[in-house]
Amino acid sequence: MTKANMFYAQSGGVTSVINASACGVIETARQNKDKIGKVYAGLNGIVGALNENLIDTSKESAATIAALRSTPAGAFGSCRYKLKSYQENQREYERLMDVFKAHNIRYFLYNGGGDSQDTANKVSQLSLKMGFPITCIGVPKTVDNDLPVTDNCPGFGSVAKYVAVSIREAGLDVASMCESSTKIFVMEVMGRHAGWIAGAAGLANEQEGDAPHIILFPEIAFNREKFIRKVKSSVRKFGYCAIVVSEGAQNADGSFLADAGGTDAFGHVQLGGVAPYIAEMIKQETGYKYHWAVADYLQRAARHIASATDVEQAYAVGKAAVEFALAGKNAVMPTIVRGKGKKYSWRIGEARLADVANVEKKMPRKFITRDGFQITDEARKYFAPLIAGEDYPPYRNGIPQYARLKKVLAPKKLKKWKA
Amino acid sequence: MTKANMFYAQSGGVTSVINASACGVIETARQNKDKIGKVYAGLNGIVGALNENLIDTSKESAATIAALRSTPAGAFGSCRYKLKSYQENQREYERLMDVFKAHNIRYFLYNGGGDSQDTANKVSQLSLKMGFPITCIGVPKTVDNDLPVTDNCPGFGSVAKYVAVSIREAGLDVASMCESSTKIFVMEVMGRHAGWIAGAAGLANEQEGDAPHIILFPEIAFNREKFIRKVKSSVRKFGYCAIVVSEGAQNADGSFLADAGGTDAFGHVQLGGVAPYIAEMIKQETGYKYHWAVADYLQRAARHIASATDVEQAYAVGKAAVEFALAGKNAVMPTIVRGKGKKYSWRIGEARLADVANVEKKMPRKFITRDGFQITDEARKYFAPLIAGEDYPPYRNGIPQYARLKKVLAPKKLKKWKA
Numbered sequence: 001m002t003k004a005n006m007f008y009a010q011s012g013g014v015t016s017v018i019n020a021s022a023c024g025v026i027e028t029a030r031q032n033k034d035k036i037g038k039v040y041a042g043l044n045g046i047v048g049a050l051n052e053n054l055i056d057t058s059k060e061s062a063a064t065i066a067a068l069r070s071t072p073a074g075a076f077g078s079c080r081y082k083l084k085s086y087q088e089n090q091r092e093y094e095r096l097m098d099v100f101k102a103h104n105i106r107y108f109l110y111n112g113g114g115d116s117q118d119t120a121n122k123v124s125q126l127s128l129k130m131g132f133p134i135t136c137i138g139v140p141k142t143v144d145n146d147l148p149v150t151d152n153c154p155g156f157g158s159v160a161k162y163v164a165v166s167i168r169e170a171g172l173d174v175a176s177m178c179e180s181s182t183k184i185f186v187m188e189v190m191g192r193h194a195g196w197i198a199g200a201a202g203l204a205n206e207q208e209g210d211a212p213h214i215i216l217f218p219e220i221a222f223n224r225e226k227f228i229r230k231v232k233s234s235v236r237k238f239g240y241c242a243i244v245v246s247e248g249a250q251n252a253d254g255s256f257l258a259d260a261g262g263t264d265a266f267g268h269v270q271l272g273g274v275a276p277y278i279a280e281m282i283k284q285e286t287g288y289k290y291h292w293a294v295a296d297y298l299q300r301a302a303r304h305i306a307s308a309t310d311v312e313q314a315y316a317v318g319k320a321a322v323e324f325a326l327a328g329k330n331a332v333m334p335t336i337v338r339g340k341g342k343k344y345s346w347r348i349g350e351a352r353l354a355d356v357a358n359v360e361k362k363m364p365r366k367f368i369t370r371d372g373f374q375i376t377d378e379a380r381k382y383f384a385p386l387i388a389g390e391d392y393p394p395y396r397n398g399i400p401q402y403a404r405l406k407k408v409l410a411p412k413k414l415k416k417w418k419a
Numbered sequence: 420m421t422k423a424n425m426f427y428a429q430s431g432g433v434t435s436v437i438n439a440s441a442c443g444v445i446e447t448a449r450q451n452k453d454k455i456g457k458v459y460a461g462l463n464g465i466v467g468a469l470n471e472n473l474i475d476t477s478k479e480s481a482a483t484i485a486a487l488r489s490t491p492a493g494a495f496g497s498c499r500y501k502l503k504s505y506q507e508n509q510r511e512y513e514r515l516m517d518v519f520k521a522h523n524i525r526y527f528l529y530n531g532g533g534d535s536q537d538t539a540n541k542v543s544q545l546s547l548k549m550g551f552p553i554t555c556i557g558v559p560k561t562v563d564n565d566l567p568v569t570d571n572c573p574g575f576g577s578v579a580k581y582v583a584v585s586i587r588e589a590g591l592d593v594a595s596m597c598e599s600s601t602k603i604f605v606m607e608v609m610g611r612h613a614g615w616i617a618g619a620a621g622l623a624n625e626q627e628g629d630a631p632h633i634i635l636f637p638e639i640a641f642n643r644e645k646f647i648r649k650v651k652s653s654v655r656k657f658g659y660c661a662i663v664v665s666e667g668a669q670n671a672d673g674s675f676l677a678d679a680g681g682t683d684a685f686g687h688v689q690l691g692g693v694a695p696y697i698a699e700m701i702k703q704e705t706g707y708k709y710h711w712a713v714a715d716y717l718q719r720a721a722r723h724i725a726s727a728t729d730v731e732q733a734y735a736v737g738k739a740a741v742e743f744a745l746a747g748k749n750a751v752m753p754t755i756v757r758g759k760g761k762k763y764s765w766r767i768g769e770a771r772l773a774d775v776a777n778v779e780k781k782m783p784r785k786f787i788t789r790d791g792f793q794i795t796d797e798a799r800k801y802f803a804p805l806i807a808g809e810d811y812p813p814y815r816n817g818i819p820q821y822a823r824l825k826k827v828l829a830p831k832k833l834k835k836w837k838a
Contacts (some may be wrong), residue, residue: 010595013596014592014595014596016588028581033528035744036632044599045552047598048601071591072588072591072592073588073591073592073594073595074595074596075595075597077594077595078595079596079598079599080596080599080600081599092622115717159482161817161818164817164818165723165818165819166717166721166816168819168821169435169491169492169716169717169720169721169722169723169819170715170716170720171574172490172491172492172720172821173433173492173716173719173720174493174716175492175496176429176433176492176494176496177432177433177493177497177498177499178491179463179466179496179498179500180463180464180466180499180500181499182499187717203816203817203818204818206818207823252525273692273695275713276692284568291715291716292713292715293713293714293715293716293717294694294711294712294713295712295714295717296710296711296712297582297588297589297590297592297593297710297712298587298589298606298714298717300592300710301589301591301592302585302588303588304584304588304724305724307817308482309817384816384817387816387817387818388816388817389817390811390814390817391807394809395808395809397803397806397807398580398583398622398728398806398807398808398809399580399583399584399587399622399623399625399806400584400587400588402587402591404626413589
């Protein structure tokens with residue numbers, strides 16, 4: 001009998017270290033050639049399996065696979081595509097099984113967030129039912145840091161580092177200019193549902209007066225009056241005010257600030273851009289000159305300033321996923337377990353996919369100061385080790401050199417799939 | 420007679436390497452203690468001289484001064500304040516001379532762009548006329564790269580590196596997602612009058628298909644139809660389209676795209692934000708899903724990804740300015756002179772302030788491809804060495820540690836100044 005093959009796919013919004021997990025998966029599989037045949041990667045995620053677009057990773061050199069460790073975004077392509085339930089779309093699951101059977105795929109590693117872990121769990125159950133058991137292992141990934149059980153999610157530490165570094169630097173810029181010019185700087189960061197990323201920016205506030213002076217969290221209902229008072233007091237005390245606002249910042253009624261009624265050049269309600277909204281509000285109330293930035297994809301793609309801890313952990317969960325599969329485990333996901341000691345340490349743990357799927361971990365209220373504008377010491381203790389260490393990519397001619405894959409597809413064996 | 424003192428001031432918009440120039444000035448002055456007394460730095464630029472707010476840099480340790488080399492923004496404070504002409508505001512010049520006399524300041528080093536070099540030149544002339552000759556040396560600085568005579572301006576190389584790295588990374592992100600989600604990414608960069616910064620982002624386009632696929636320059640009148648055609652062809656060929664747009668991008672009539680009629684939540688014409696404007700235009704014309712980013716101050720403060728070439732040159736012009744002063748030169752500015760050889764080399768040259776003041780160097784048309792959307796090979800040859808090399812700042816707990824100055828002011832000797 002030929003050795004069983006492995007299928008690996010990237011899912012959902014990408015991160016600057018998801019390829020480090022891919023690297024961990026592929027390198028570990030290559031070290032176990034006696035047990036694992038080929039590693040196929042889905043071209044554009046799970047959609048690649050449905051369309052039988054299987055990238056044959058054995059065609060990539062060891063150097064290219066190693067370079068994945070320092071390459072941001074999803075090198076094999078990701079997708080925003082969630083399998084429906086078996087009841088709703090049985091054909092999709094049958095197709096998956098057909099593709100897996102045709103290519104002798106017995107391992108399915110799914111690198112994504114909560115939705116993806118749910119899918120992996122379903123595939124595991126259904127494969128049994130359908131008489132072609134697939135070992136399904138989740139590989140955690142999300143900049144949103146909202147997966148349960150695990151202490152933190154690979155992908156989060158690097159975006160956290162990016163926002164902390166960026167607000168420190170931009171804060172110094174405004175501090176230089178505030179005497180005669182810009183007094184307000186507003187930086188918008190990701191986090192539609194939770195303030196993990198915005199909160200991490202608070203690490204830049206190491207001493208009294210450091211930026212950011214104000215953080216606007218989705219968890220805290222926006223109070224215009226209180227906010228403007230805080231802005232004014234910051235300008236009075238430090239000469240300027242640097243603000244980090246989560247894209248998910250909300251009014252008391254749960255509506256997003258960003259949807260607060262601005263219209264664009266075409267007369268449509270303007271989505272995104274809570275930073276300019278906040279900046280203009282301050283201008284109206286105080287007259288202060290402002291600047292604002294929206295980092296958007298720059299923050300989650302910023303491999304050039306990745307956290308070394310994050311890169312290590314991303315690699316480790318990929319590696320562990322393969323080891324779990326080889327150890328006969330199924331429907332589980334490696335997690336990061338924080339050590340109890342004073343000095344930060346971590347090890348790989350294990351969670352059942354059923355416990356991870358579709359559960360969103362919120363940032364605890366105790367991470368936010370009583371006034372709602374800053375993070376607490378407890379939050380600092382949690383965040384700090386996640387951004388620790390630098391892991392710089394290689395450069396040529398001043399520009400980071402990221403892996404360029406050949407992406408050779410395995411020959412197709414089935415008819416074309418029609419969704 | 421006591422040794423003459425030196426006055427150094429930072430002017431205008433700051434950069435991630437202007438403090439490297441300050442470091443060059445102060446360290447070189449300290450090496451010449453037999454000739455130069457104290458180096459005073461203006462608190463918030465030239466305004467610090469008018470208000471007699473003189474930071475006594477001798478109170479800062481050697482380690483702190485050395486740390487300036489890797490600290491972004493203006494550590495002594497900068498300002499947007501241009502001295503009027505002598506005819507218009509004689510009192511200001513007289514006050515400057517009073518302060519310089521009171522503190523035995525015989526050297527004036529002004530670190531800024533074209534306006535500042537104009538001021539330094541005027542002070543030089545007037546000091547002679549007023550019987551208290553001041554040696555005035557300009558120190559070039561601007562992210563805009565628009566000073567004449569010099570091959571390039573310290574400050575530009577680092578922002579150039581930031582935008583090239585950022586669009587490479589964000590481009591990979593979009594490439595991962597484009598099959599089922601975002602197909603358009605628009606990044607707005609600085610450059611109100613010239614496309615130097617936008618052009619440098621083109622360095623990330625190393626191979627066919629690399630981001631950025633389109634650059635919108637202020638130098639090329641925006642043509643909506645041609646632009647949308649190019650966007651569509653990029654999506655057809657590569658699956659996505661990554662765009663870099665200069666904040667100064669213009670319509671044929673010279674109006675800024677960013678002013679094109681959007682109104683904000685308060686009913687005001689929305690300034691800034693050409694990125695969301697362009698993104699929404701594409702959505703209207705093609706239906707493609709978009710993301711956009713406005714880096715704003717993040718780009719010019721990004722010391723964490725500074726160009727090593729830029730840092731060296733910024734330091735070198737600061738050092739050279741002191742050496743020029745000691746050599747008895749006056750009303751000049753050190754420049755960067757590019758070597759003629761195939762391999763990049765540079766040395767310090769010299770320009771008369773009169774030749775630098777108020778002259779704006781435009782980006783040559785031959786740097787832009789015929790279709791107006793990309794840079795030429797000649798531009799690549801010019802830009803590439805300016806972003807070469809990495810010069811990372813020191814980190815602690817995952818965050819860059821930048822110099823924190825004591826900023827001890829010299830005791831005042833004059834009455835309070837009223838503007």
